[in-house]
Amino acid sequence: MADFTEEDLDNYLQNQVDLRHRQVLKTVEEVQKIIKDLTTEISIKDGRFQPITNSGIHSDNVKDQPALVAKLATLLRGKCAINPAIQVLTPTFILISVPVRGLTGYKERRTRQWRYYTLSGSRLLSPVREPEKLHQWLELESFHNPAQEWHDGSVAMEGDIVPAKVVNVFREQLKAAIKACALASKVCILETGGSVVRVAVETSEGQIEVELVPTVEMMNCWPKKARWPKLLKRWPTAERARCVKSFGFNLMATSNYHWLLSFSRAEQVLLGGIDEDGGCRRKCYRVIRQLKEEEWCPGPKPAITAYHLQTLLFWTCEKYPSTKHWRNLRESVLRLAKKLHKCVSQRYLRHYFVRGYNLLKYTNTNELDDMTKKICDFLNNPGIYIH
Secondary structure (H helix, E strand, O other): OOOOOHHHHHHHHHHHHHHHHHHHHHHHHHHHHHHHHHHHHHHHHOOOEOOOOOOOOOOOOOOOHHHHHHHHHHHHOOOOOOOOOEEEEEOOEEEEEEEEOOOOOOOOOOOOOOOEEOOOOOEEOOOOOOOOOOEEOOEHHHOOOOOHHHHOOOOEEOOEEOHHHHHHHHHHHHHHHHHHOOOOOOEEEEOOOOOOEEEEEEEOOEEEEEEEEEEEEEOOOOOOOOOOOOOOOOOOOHHHHHHHHHOOEEEEEOOOOOEEEEOHHHHHHHHHOOOOOOOOHHHHHHHHHHHHHHHHOOOOOOOOOHHHHHHHHHHHHHHOOOHHHHOOHHHHHHHHHHHHHHHHHHOOOEOOOOOOOEOOOOOOHHHHHHHHHHHHHHHHOHHHOOO
16 A cells, blocks of 8 residues: 655645645635626625625624624634635635625524515415525515615515525626626626526636625524534534624525525634644645545536535544644544545535535535545555655
8 A cells, every 4th residue: 555654745735735725816816806896896786786805794784894804804814815705616616705785683583484486576386496404585574674675576576585586686787797897808607507697707827617696694693503513512612613603604695596504704714713722634624625626526516625625624623623633644634535435425414504404415426426436546545646
């Protein structure tokens, strides 16, 4: 068996992992500038949509927003170079939350019976698709005095804020913004089969696919579905858990009828402070991510993305909370690789905050089986890959 040493890992990190990381950061900076210009133009035409900012917090739900922004910036300074509203799922596929304005004073309500509509506003008598555990309905009544623009039939129906309608309005505004900003040579809207807005963005590193998702930011509140953390858990600490939950969650318009729960800010804070005890968790994550993207599951739309790996890391940290488990980088890399192998072979990975949901529920099983074999080859001969 070809094995590897700590020195091999250090060279791998410096010569391959860090190089890819710098390239990704450069691409994200280019994409962020373009999307910031477009969303600024959209905001001028339709005040319900806000431009993305460098802070990653845009919510007008919190009166002390500057303090919250400063708190997030302090926690992530030097630990995360990417805007929390931007999720790099692969080096060529990025998800960006586009914040909305005018929905303040959120209070989680007991949802009435689920209702379904066509884009034209016709009521459907039976559900087209049942809601998942990560899905939530959103009503105007959930907010204290929502802006009048949200009562408009272009986005609401019988008191419900319909995500497909919001996405449709955003898409039309985006088309106009691309022309107004003279960015037609840089950005083009891609045809999609569902209620999503995807664009191709030309950068110096090549073409990047970006999914833009209108998002309601819920600050200083936590959904009942996310029963986290469980009692008697040693990782994260109770203080860190309270801090994570203070940044709240998002509701993202990713389907025709249901809003998707997202915890991107909370996850960034959790990941940012993951090695406060001097461990090597983040290095371990970066090595596994490099192997995944180059060897095990490459491509622009792979079965396993950086988000899955991040979730797997959180679960592994919870199972192995002690610093002693994260002192040896070689052992930590092999441990996380074995966890990933088990996850993809069993086709099961629980969402970290909403623990009843399997993130691999709809994943292509053939891709998972192929990835299982490749990780098995790595575990048998890891030194061949770490060079």
